[in-house]
Amino acid sequence: xxxxxxxxxxxxxxxxxxxxxxxxxxxxxxxxxxxxxxxxxxxxxxxxxxxxxxxxxxxxxxxxxxxxxxxxxxxxxxxxxxxxxxxxxxxxxxxxxxxxx
Numbered sequence: 682x683x684x685x686x687x688x689x690x691x692x693x694x695x696x697x698x699x700x701x702x703x704x705x706x707x708x709x710x711x712x713x714x715x716x717x718x719x720x721x722x723x724x725x726x727x728x729x730x731x732x733x734x735x736x737x738x739x740x741x742x743x744x745x746x747x748x749x750x751x752x753x754x755x756x757x758x759x760x761x762x763x764x765x766x767x768x769x770x771x772x773x774x775x776x777x778x779x780x781x782x
Contacts, residue, residue, distance in 0.1 A: 683715070684715045687711050687714055687715050688711075688715070690699075690711070691707060691708055691711045691725075694707055695708075698736055700741075702733040702734065702736050702737035702740075703733070703734075703737060705729075705733045706729075706730035706731075706733040706734050706737070708728075709727065709729040709730040709733070710726075710727055710730045712726065713726055713727070719771075722758070724758035724761060725758060725759055727754055730753070731751055731754055731755055734751060735749075735751065736750055738741075738751075
């Protein structure tokens, strides 16, 4: 059911008039959100989304919180395994959901 919702959302976005950078970033993140198995080494894929979002932000300007969210998403692959080992909380899905907004 979740895979259908993600696919529908990406298809709707690609048919809209949104900027190409936003479409590409959403597609990259949606590829990982469609599966329940996201591990720390899978967090390299959002790097593509981060690059597109930075291009979009440079062209159109950033909101106040966007640079901080992108920085956390960029750093997350380096610290996700350590945080998971210490707390038992997987941060991969949380990071992907924040990056896709």
